[in-house]
Amino acid sequence: MHATATFTDIYVAVSQFYGRQVQLLDSNRFEEYAQTFTADGEFQHTPGVPPARTHTGIIEELRRFNTRFDDDPVQRRHMFSMLNLSRREDGAFDATFYALVLTTRPGGKQPVVGPSCLVHDVLVIEDGEVRNRSRRVTHDHMFNL
Template sequence: MAGEGVSVELYVEVQQFYARQMQALDSGKYETFAETFTEDGLFTHTPTRPAASTRAGIVADLYDFHAGAATDPVQRRHWFNMITLVPLDDGTIESTLYALVLRTRPGGQPEVTFSGTARDVLVRLDGRLHNRSRTVTHDGQR
C-alpha cells in the first residue's frame, strides 16, 4: 500500500525520481543530481557539514565532499526504500525514507557504510518532481 491518499502512479513516479537522482549521484554526475533540486534547494547530508543551498551550492558541496575519492576506485550505491509520502494542501509532498549506502572496492565485497533516513519536501516544477529540501539523519545520531 503506497499510503493513505497516495496513488500508485505518484508512488511509482517518486520511486523513479529517486532512482534517476541516486544513479546520477553514484555516477559522479553532480550537476545532474543538483538539477533534481529547486533552484533554491537545500541539501543537508552530513552532521559535520553545513547545509548546501542552491543548485550551484549543492554541486560545489558534492565536489568538495568527494574530492578525496577522485582516484579511489570504490563504487558507492545509494539505496532508498520504505518510502512514505504525505501530500500536503499546498501541493508539496513530504517524503520520508530509509537510506543505505553500500561501498564496494574492486575484488571486494559490498559493505554498508551508511544507514539512516532522509526527509524530503518534493515539489512539482514544469510537471516534474524536484526536491525543495532534503535532510539526511544518520542512525545513531543524537
C-alpha cells in the same frame, strides 16, 4: 505530470524520480543531480555540515565531499527503500525513506555497508516534473539515547 494525477500516479512518479536521481549521484554526475532540486533547493547530507543551497551550492558540496575518494577508488551505491509519501497542505509532498550506502573497492572485496540513514525530503511538482525542494539526511549512528 497532469493536474488530475492520482496519489498512486504521484507515488510511481516519485519512485521513478528517486531511481533516476540516485543513479546520477552514484555516477558522480553532480551537475545533473543538482538539477533534480528546485533552483532554491536545500541539501543537507553530512552531520555538522551546513546545508548546501541552490544548484551551484549542491554541486560544490558534492565535489567537496567526494574528494575523500580521490586516492581511494570506490563505487558507491545508495539504496533507497521504505518510501512513505504524504501530501502537505501547501501542495508539496513529504517523503521519508531509509537509505543504505554500499561502498565497493576494486579487487573483488565485499562491499562495506554504511552509513544507514533516514532521509526527509520535501518534493514539489514543477513543470510536470518531480523536484526536491529540500533534503535532510540523518545518520542512524548519530542518534542520542
